[in-house]
Amino acid sequence: MAVIEFINASNNTYKGMKRAINYIKNPLKTAEYLTGGKDCSPDTAYEEFIMTKQNFNKEKGRQFIHFIQSFSPNDKVTPEVINEIGKRLLEHEVFKDFQVLYATHTDKEHLHTHFIINSVRFTKGYKWQLSKEQLESVKEYSDELCKEYGLIVVDGEKGKHKNRGEYRATDKKQSWKYELYLAVKHCKWCSRSKNEFIKNMNKLGYKVDWTDERKYITFTTFDGKKYRNRKLYPPEQFTKEALFKAFELNKQKADKKQLEASMELLLTAIGMISKDNSNKYNSRLSLTALEGQAKKERAIEETKGRGLNWENEK
Structure with missing residues (x-):
């Protein structure tokens, strides 16, 4: 950690x-x-x-x-x-x-x-x-x-970085971009190939235009907003090369069933957030709401061993 x-x-x-x-x-x-x-x-x-x-x-x-x-x-x-x-x-x-x-x-x-x-x-x-x-x-x-280096990765010590990742949610013009960033980051570490990555992004409601002919990847949100991977921050972590490197690392760290369980747990947690009327975030910003929230911890505990936390990935 x-x-x-x-x-x-x-x-x-x-x-x-x-x-x-x-x-x-x-x-x-x-x-x-x-x-x-x-x-x-x-x-x-x-x-x-x-x-x-x-x-x-x-x-x-x-x-x-x-x-x-x-x-x-x-x-x-x-x-x-x-x-x-x-x-x-x-x-x-x-x-x-x-x-x-x-x-x-x-x-x-x-x-x-x-x-x-x-x-x-x-x-x-x-x-x-x-x-x-x-x-x-x-x-x-x-x-x-x-x-x-094979070390544990977590959100941080209890009480610290409480709002990590949530700062952009207060800006309605930027929140969808941060939500996209979180989606790409999660799918990056839940996929073992380009096809799995695209399929996982689809599950979160995003279309992905990733072709060999084009230098950049284009993501399209549920309401038609388009955004390229070069605009995600920091851009060097979301290039095609960086994504392929992550896919290879995932192959080494977890088998397909573990990564599929990771994705399923994430979708379960999103469902919990979406159904919560007290959630201050728009239902379309469910990943943002999960950042640093106690509900994420509860969701992990309730489904312990199912994989989202296979390397305590955020």
Whole structure:
């Protein structure tokens, strides 16, 4: 299980930044080989961060960003693998041109990696900004990495990320797009082939135009709205190549009956949401309503062993 948590630092100054850097490099919590830097050296990260700020005259305001990627004690994995996952997480586009110091801590029952990001981009001097959509994308990428390494993937710790995935539902102009995104994501991990993917999307009410002649896949909603896979965010996770890669992974992780059970459980949960008059979401946004909702957990418990949670897929 990997949970991404951003820490609000009360003392976000040069002094606070140095304290945070010293904390994550504390030899009582980590080892030198579990400490690394993206576009900076772990030994001189503090000085390099300051130099970047001075180069662009961006020495005021927020100085650093601190976040943690935590894993469950139930994940039987070594600190080296957790460190590698953290390093690969920084390949996400939101971290491009930002200096990042990271260290995997082994002092707690659960392994976790700390990240300290310089608040100023070293190429153009832009300050760090992270939209809700980008935050969701980082979490999704973290989940993809966990899946690749065979780790457990869940929604997060109880009470955290409660509204994960629901932020777009408040915008009626965008909610159908987010609902489509959820449908594609679910079918991506419940299918072992292109044909199974299309069939599962059909079950959720979507038409799929996927041909070899066209570069992009076009999805059509129940009311005729069309949307291409290149517009789903992040687009690199929904290319034809990425989908085929997921299908191959599914073949390795589960047999056909397990994936069919996953899809059936999802449809059962959707039926529960659609029949619930207290549901604040439109019945056509049932997947959005399932995101982070207790009903999803109850549906899983009531049909335990039927497969939706075969890798605790969200």
